[in-house]
Structure formats: C-alpha cells, structure tokens
Amino acid sequence: MSHARNNIAFVLIAIALIGGGWFFMRAYTGPAARPEYATVLPSPMVLPDFTLNDQNGSTFTRESLKGSWSLLFFGFTHCPDICPTTMQSLAVAREKLAAQGQPAATLPKIILVSVDPERDNAEVLKSYVSYFGKDIIGLTGDLSELQKLTKRLGIFFAKSPADDGGYNVDHTAAVLVINPSAEFHALFSPTHSVEKLLHDLPLILESK
Amino acid sequence: MTLVFRRPLFLILHLAVLIAGCGDSGPPLTATGVVAFAPLPGRELSVAYLTLHNHSEEAITVQQVSSPEFAKVEIHESTTFDNVIRMRRLDSLILDAGTSTQFVSGGKHLMLIEPVSELASGQSVTLQFEYNAGSILIVYTQLKTRL
Numbered sequence: 001m002s003h004a005r006n007n008i009a010f011v012l013i014a015i016a017l018i019g020g021g022w023f024f025m026r027a028y029t030g031p032a033a034r035p036e037y038a039t040v041l042p043s044p045m046v047l048p049d050f051t052l053n054d055q056n057g058s059t060f061t062r063e064s065l066k067g068s069w070s071l072l073f074f075g076f077t078h079c080p081d082i083c084p085t086t087m088q089s090l091a092v093a094r095e096k097l098a099a100q101g102q103p104a105a106t107l108p109k110i111i112l113v114s115v116d117p118e119r120d121n122a123e124v125l126k127s128y129v130s131y132f133g134k135d136i137i138g139l140t141g142d143l144s145e146l147q148k149l150t151k152r153l154g155i156f157f158a159k160s161p162a163d164d165g166g167y168n169v170d171h172t173a174a175v176l177v178i179n180p181s182a183e184f185h186a187l188f189s190p191t192h193s194v195e196k197l198l199h200d201l202p203l204i205l206e207s208k
Numbered sequence: 209m210t211l212v213f214r215r216p217l218f219l220i221l222h223l224a225v226l227i228a229g230c231g232d233s234g235p236p237l238t239a240t241g242v243v244a245f246a247p248l249p250g251r252e253l254s255v256a257y258l259t260l261h262n263h264s265e266e267a268i269t270v271q272q273v274s275s276p277e278f279a280k281v282e283i284h285e286s287t288t289f290d291n292v293i294r295m296r297r298l299d300s301l302i303l304d305a306g307t308s309t310q311f312v313s314g315g316k317h318l319m320l321i322e323p324v325s326e327l328a329s330g331q332s333v334t335l336q337f338e339y340n341a342g343s344i345l346i347v348y349t350q351l352k353t354r355l
Contacts, residue, residue, distance in 0.1 A: 080253040080320075081286050082293050084245070085313040088354045127250040132355065156292050163297055173293040173314075189291050191314040 035200035037188060040207075044183035048152040052113070052141035055126035060139055065182040069108035069205055072176040074155050076116035076169050077128045086173065086192050087112060091132040093197035100198075106205045108177070113149070114140045115157035115171045153184060177204055236264035237303070237339055239347045244320065246329045246351040254327075256318040256335065257311045258347070262303040270301040272338040279322035281335065286314050329353035 047062050054060045071090055075083035090110045098107055112129055114120035117140045120128075125138030140146075150157065157171040175197075177186040186204050188196065237260060244256035262268045273281040283298040293314070301316070303309050311317050318335065327333070329351050337345040 077248075077251065078253065079295075080251075080255040081284070081295065081317050082314055084248060084255075084354055091355060124250060128248060131248050160294065168295050170292060170294040172291050173288065174291045190288055190293060 033203055035186070035203050037196040038177065038186045038200040038204060039189070040186040040204065041184060044179055044181070044185045045152075047178070047182050047184060048148050050148045051145050052139040052149075053122060055122050055129055055138040055140075057122050060137070062182050065178050067180055069106060069180060070111050070178040071108045072111050072113060072178055073173075074113045074115050074150065074157065074171055075173070076114050076171070077120050077124055078116065079169070082173050082190065083112075086175065086190070087129075087132045087136075089192045089194050089197060090175065091136065093194045093201065094133075096194065096198055097201060100202075102202060102205065108201070108205065109135070109137060111137045111139060113146070114138065115146070115150075115155075116169050117141060117143055117146060177201075234263060235345065236266075237262060237268055237270075237337065237343070237345045239335075239337070239345060242335070242347050242349040244318075244333055244335070244349050244351050245354060246327050246331070247320075247323055248354070252322050254320040254323075254351075255313075256320060256349070257313065258318075259308050259310045260301075260303060260337070261308045262305060265305050267305055268303045268339050270303070270337050270339045271341070272300075273318055274336045274338070275320065275334055277324060277327060277331075277333045278320045279324060282319045282321065283316065284319045285316045288314060327351055 047065065049062055052060045071094075073083075073086055073090065075086065077083070087110070094107060094110060098104070110133065112125070114125060120138075120140050122138075122140060125140055129136040129138040149155070153176060155172045155174075157169055159167045160170050162168050173190040175188040175192060176184055177188070179185040186200075188200070239258045239260055242256065242258040245254050247254040260270070270283070273283060275281050283301055284295050285298055286293050286295045288294075297319075298316070301309065309316065320333075331351050332348060333351055335347040335349070337347070339345065
C-alpha cells in the first residue's frame with residue numbers, strides 16, 4: 001500500500017517538474033519568432049518552366065533558380081520611383097544580412113525581372129542592375145516566356161499611356177521569395193523597407 | 209533653403225525677399241526633407257522626395273515645378289492596390305490651409321526628366337515650385353546616390 005502511494009507521489013512530482021519546466025521555458029524564450037511582414041505560403045508553389053535571358057545574354061530558366069534562395073522583383077528600368085527604391089532596399093538588406101553573419105550559402109540572389117522587355121534589352125538591364133551590385137541579375141526576354149512566369153505567380157503588368165506619347169508600366173510591386181527548390185515560398189507586399197526585410201528574411205531563410 | 213518672391217521682380221528683389229522671408233509672417237510655402245537622386249546609369253529619369261508645408265490660412269495650388277538642370281519636372285503619384293502599383297501625372301497639387309504634403313516613394317513624387325547635362329551625386333540642383341499664379345518657392349539640394 002505504502003509502495004503504491006510512493007509511486008503515485010513520484011508520478012505527481014514528475015508531472016509537476018515537467019510542467020513547471022515547460023512553463024519556465026515558455027516564459028523565458030517566448031513563442032518562436034515568425035515573419036511579421038512577409039506572407040509565407042502554406043505550401044510552396046512549384047514555378048512553371050520558362051526561358052528568359054539574363055543581362056549577359058545567358059539563358060535563365062527555372063533550373064537556374066535551384067540551389068539558392070532568390071528575391072524576385074518584377075519592375076522596369078524606366079520606372080523612377082518604386083523600382084529603384086525597391087532594388088536599393090533589397091541590395092542594402094542583403095549587404096546587412098551578410099554583415100550580421102548570415103551564411104553566404106543562404107544569402108538570397110536578387111533578381112529583377114523586367115516587365116518592359118520592349119525597352120529593357122540585355123544591355124540596358126546590365127547597366128541598371130550592376131549599379132545595385134555586381135552579382136544582381138536582370139532578366140528579360142520574349143513576352144510569351146515572361147507571361148508563363150507572371151501568370152502562374154499572379155504577377156500583373158500592363159502598359160499605361162503617358163502624356164508624352166510614351167508609356168509607363170503598371171505592375172505588381174511585391175517581392176517574391178523563391179526557395180532553393182525553385183518554389184514560390186513567401187511574398188513581401190509593397191512598400192518595402194530594409195527594416196522589414198532584415199526582420200523577416202533570416203526567419204524565412206532558415207526555414208528550409 | 210527656401211525663398212519666395214514675385215516672378216517679374218526675380219533678380220532685383222532677390223535680396224529683399226531673402227530678408228523679408230526671415231520676417232515674422234514667413235513664406236506661406238516651404239519645403240523640408242528634400243532628397244533628390246542622381247539618374248541611374250543610362251537613365252533619363254530620376255526622382256525627388258520632400259515635404260511641402262502650407263503655413264498660410266488659404267489653400268495653396270502648386271501649378272508647376274521646374275528645374276534648370278532638367279528639361280522637365282512633373283508631379284506624379286504612385287498608388288498601390290492589391291500589390292499593383294500605378295503611376296499617374298498630376299496637373300497640379302492643392303495643399304489645404306495649414307497642412308503638409310509628403311512626397312515619398314510609393315506616393316507623390318517629383319519626376320525629374322531628361323537632365324540637360326550629365327549629372328552625378330553631389331551636384332547641386334534647383335527645384336522651383338510655382339504656386340498661386342505667380343509665387344515661387346525655390347529649393348536647393350544636392351543629388352544623392354542610391355547606395
């Protein structure tokens with residue numbers, strides 16, 4: 001009888017210790033940090049096949065995205081406001097991530113996909129993207145190939161006539177995070193800032 | 209730095225207005241936080257951001273912005289809906305009495321079009337805001353680099 005009572009006491013003490021330990025662990029560490037600004041897809045979306053060209057004229061496909069994280073921004077070089085500001089934020093954020101000790105292997109590539117292939121040829125893209133960093137990639141190509149990518153990802157773009165006879169391009173200004181399996185993994189909605197990217201990107205990059 | 213004066217008397221009254229601008233009443237329209245970026249390589253466009261303040265008790269209409277360093281300056285507004293950004297030119301801008309209007313990335317901004325000569329960061333540029341049919345606010349700033 002006394003033996004059984006001892007066993008019950010032992011179990012109760014064990015439960016109390018485990019429960020207490022769990023409570024203090026939670027109190028000290030808090031809930032796991034989560035991205036505050038980016039929307040992480042519940043299941044990453046496989047990208048479609050596409051063939052574009054980078055700023056050096058080399059072929060760039062879905063396979064080219066495999067093996068590293070990428071930040072995709074759909075913009076155009078005649079855009080004076082949101083596009084250069086976004087490219088600036090991405091470049092500065094990546095530099096700061098590296099300075100904070102983010103392993104080089106997980107640092108994301110920055111890729112500008114032109115939604116204005118008519119004006120953004122490889123030469124134009126080269127001078128534009130190289131301003132923001134030597135390893136930044138600019139993509140352009142046939143409209144039909146571009147649309148394979150944009151339609152699947154829900155990226156909108158359309159010409160809008162300007163007063164001077166030229167045109168602007170209305171476009172989705174989100175930044176898409178592509179994981180090393182070439183899947184659409186997360187999305188930052190505009191407007192973008194270095195602070196938002198720096199807060200969320202380390203959490204996203206360690207998730208796969 | 210901002211100055212206000214009547215256009216026909218531009219040169220003669222420049223100094224007088226400088227002094228007048230320091231008086232109790234002060235200029236009705238001023239600008240702060242002016243940032244203008246040098247055009248990116250190969251680009252004929254750039255952008256400037258700032259905040260305009262209407263210190264008067266009347267609404268102020270900014271009819272035109274110009275700069276001797278650019279062929280054209282336009283007021284544009286970017287708007288975002290459902291992650292899609294659209295940019296449109298504004299013919300003019302009305303600042304209600306006693307209000308401020310911010311020009312920021314993703315919102316209102318000044319589009320600096322076709323530099324008249326090659327411009328680099330550090331160079332001074334002048335922005336002239338023509339408002340209320342004849343008054344002018346002049347803003348001087350140095351071009352900045354993006355990185």
